[in-house]
Amino acid sequence: MPIYEYEPVDESCEFCRGGFELLRDMNDEVLTECPKCHKPVKRVISTPFVQGHPLDPLNPGNLAEKGFTKYEKTAEGEYRKTAGLRGPDVIKR
Ligand SMILES: [Zn+2]
Structure with a gap:
């Protein structure tokens, strides 16, 4: 059963x-008031995957900052470095 978070x-x-x-059953009706004081409450959408991990797409700029090296495969079958500092510029097969 999912645990729902609410706040006044x-x-x-x-x-x-x-x-x-x-702890709420999926079939329970939506809780709109505090079970104790009956004042309105709203459900909080918890975002466990975002907390501590700000949305931070891996673009070439921050890839290099984070120490990643990014290669892209070329039509010739080589791998060409497009971001990062480590590793050769081109990896040939
Ligand atoms: Zn209350």
Whole structure:
């Protein structure tokens, strides 16, 4: 069963202050109020994969910064370095 996180919209009690988690069945109706104080709450979409990992596409610029070397395969079957400092410029087969 998924654990849903909620946080108070406006007012809060000691239960919902700062947010709370509830184990909910998929079929349960959407929770819109605190089960204790019955003030409105909203569901928080948790993003565990983003926390600590800011969206940071691996473009050639930051590839090199992170110590990666990127090669792209050419039509001739060689691998040509397009980013990074390490490794030869071209890897021939
Ligand atoms: Zn409450």
